[in-house]
Amino acid sequence: MKKKNIIAFALVIVTTLVASFSFYFWQVAKSPNLHVDGQKDFVLYIPKGSNYEGVVDSLRAHKMITDDISFGFLSKFMKYRDNIKPGRYLIPPNSGNKEILSKLRAGNQDAVKLTFNNVRLKEDLIEKIGTKLSFDGDDLLSLLNDEAVCEEYGFNKNTIMSMFLPDTYFIYWTLTPKEFMERMKYEYDKFWTEERLAKANAINLTPVEVATMASIVQSETNKKDEMPRVAGVYVNRMRVGMPLQADPTVKFAVGDFSIKRVLKVHTQIDSPYNTYRYGGLPPGPIALPERVALDAVLGYEKHNYTYFCAREDFSGYHNFATDLTGHMVNARTYQAALNARGIK
Structure with missing residues (x-):
């Protein structure tokens, strides 16, 4: 009887330990561990060359994780520490350790929404991109001014800007300047049916x-x-x-x-x-x-129009003419409107 009691007691202890460990592991993996005010996603940027400590430091610096001990335990268990993948990651509020680490380990980046329009110069394009992508804008500018690089895409330094079609694009934050140019060439080729x-x-x-x-x-x-x-x-x-x-x-x-x-x-x-x-x-x-x-x-x-001149009503539209005589009439009318407004 004593032996049976000992075995039964041991089973109870083991079962309790297993249950406790399972519950703890579930807590570690599933319990919310992201501190975010409201319902806004947290954006985590992991630059190329980052290590595990850098990722955790970033989360700590922004006071994003509430329990870095459990995060550290699971990151080791899931072998994330040796699988750091750079990128831009959106992490929803109330995310658990497993949800966060699974996304980071898989490298499931969230694309950047990049819009550029009203661009005249190469420098304007660089300004539009700003800090939305990980690369330095000056590196892209250097490529745009490199004749050999431009020729790779079928352009020269004066025509390379033809390759960039103003629009809204979803682009991965980790793209290099060359990869960004390749994406733009793909969009350009797709346009030219x-x-x-x-x-x-x-x-x-x-x-x-x-x-x-x-x-x-x-x-x-x-x-x-x-x-x-x-x-x-x-x-x-x-x-x-x-x-x-x-x-x-x-x-x-x-x-x-x-x-x-x-x-x-x-x-x-x-x-x-x-x-x-x-x-x-x-x-x-x-x-x-x-x-x-x-x-x-x-x-x-x-x-048959060969001339046009802005309308005197400043509507943004134009008056058109088929000959110089008609054009001069339109031009004088517009110039009188400019003079009346004191525009020089």
Whole structure:
């Protein structure tokens, strides 16, 4: 009997220990261990080259984990300490250790929402990206100014910006500058379908030339419904050998986008971007054209207009003319409106 009692007692002890350990392990794995105010996710950034201590230090610094002992125990059990994966991770409130560590160990990153538009210069693009991605913007700028790198993608330093289509993208934070460029080239190639290439060929323009013209059209008008008509003016001018004489190209050449009235002194600047002095399209786009502007060039309005001038009502729309006489009437009307407002 004594032996049976001892065995029974031992079984009770073992069962109790197993149950206690199981409960503790469940607590360690499942109990909420993330301190977040409200319902907002915590964003954890793990740079390349980070170690386990760096991850924990980051969580501690932001006072995110409430029990780092249990976190440390489970991280060792799940072999996370030797499987640190860089990235940007969104961790929901009330996440348990197992949920957090499973995501980090698997490297299940959450993409960054990156939007860029209203970009004129390479430096503007770098500013739009800012600190949203892990790489240094200057490294990307160096690539954009590297002729050999640009040639890898079929561009040069003047045309490489054609590859970047303004839009909203979801991109992994850990991308390198080169990987970011490859993603943009993928989006560029996806945009240029056989149908669009055929339309470009029909007007004797390459995709880069379409982008260059679209950048001018977009700079001339922000009215999407008017873009095809403005594009038609430039197509007509190129067909008859007229200089484009596009004011936005002069502003780009001067380097002053605040100019409200382009004067003769501006049009005399010696720059290949000055379409008053040099025929044809400038060497590259003067801004990043949006898809709507690119499609406006490809689907330009067929008409006989070769001139246009801003309307005197400052609505953003333009008056169009088929000859210089009609254009001068429109121009004088607009100039009178500028004078009346004291705009110089």
